[in-house]
Amino acid sequence: YRRYRAGQKIIRSGHRIDGLIQVVNGTLRVEMPQEDRPQALVVGKLTKGDILGEKTLLLGRPPSIEVVCDSEFAMILRLPKDHLAKTFISHPEIAAKFFFLLAMRMSAKLRKLVEQDLNTFETVATGDTHAPKNISAISENPAFFLILHKFVLGSQRFAPLLGPTL
Numbered sequence: 001y002r003r004y005r006a007g008q009k010i011i012r013s014g015h016r017i018d019g020l021i022q023v024v025n026g027t028l029r030v031e032m033p034q035e036d037r038p039q040a041l042v043v044g045k046l047t048k049g050d051i052l053g054e055k056t057l058l059l060g061r062p063p064s065i066e067v068v069c070d071s072e073f074a075m076i077l078r079l080p081k082d083h084l085a086k087t088f089i090s091h092p093e094i095a096a097k098f099f100f101l102l103a104m105r106m107s108a109k110l111r112k113l114v115e116q117d118l119n120t121f122e123t124v125a126t127g128d129t130h131a132p133k134n135i136s137a138i139s140e141n142p143a144f145f146l147i148l149h150k151f152v153l154g155s156q157r158f159a160p161l162l163g164p165t166l
Contacts, residue, residue, distance in 0.1 A: 002076055004069040010076060011052070011067040019081040020053045026074025028052075031066045031124065040066065042122040043113060054102050057081060
């Protein structure tokens with residue numbers, strides 16, 4: 001078992017994980033990093049009983065997503081790949097059932113993701129940036145007011161072209 005605090009990364013994009021991970025308690029946020037942007041797209045939440053790492057286990061490639069502790073605390077259980085392999089060698093009947101269930105879970109996850117409306121995805125600022133993460137931090141930056149001032153002046157100049165929307 002391993003315990004994580006809010007905001008701690010459990011899985012990092014491009015870093016190998018060795019086996020499967022099961023959520024024992026808490027909530028995890030699944031993020032898809034956006035190339036050259038300080039934001040990530042939230043593509044899912046995981047809670048007690050959920051398993052992750054299936055694709056990495058099956059394909060042997062590092063994950064392309066990041067998983068972050070989203071609740072105050074979360075506890076996970078790691079199922080190491082070599083432990084699973086030993087179990088499957090000694091009990092082949094378990095292996096067949098396990099991989100069938102794994103395929104079904106992955107299919108259901110993919111179906112859910114594909115059916116989700118793209119406009120419902122949340123974006124979050126990643127911890128790897130120095131960009132402000134809330135309105136207080138933004139408003140404390142003197143550059144914010146300069147940009148806002150230029151925006152307002154620009155909007156007023158283009159107001160006749162835009163019509164009554166402003």
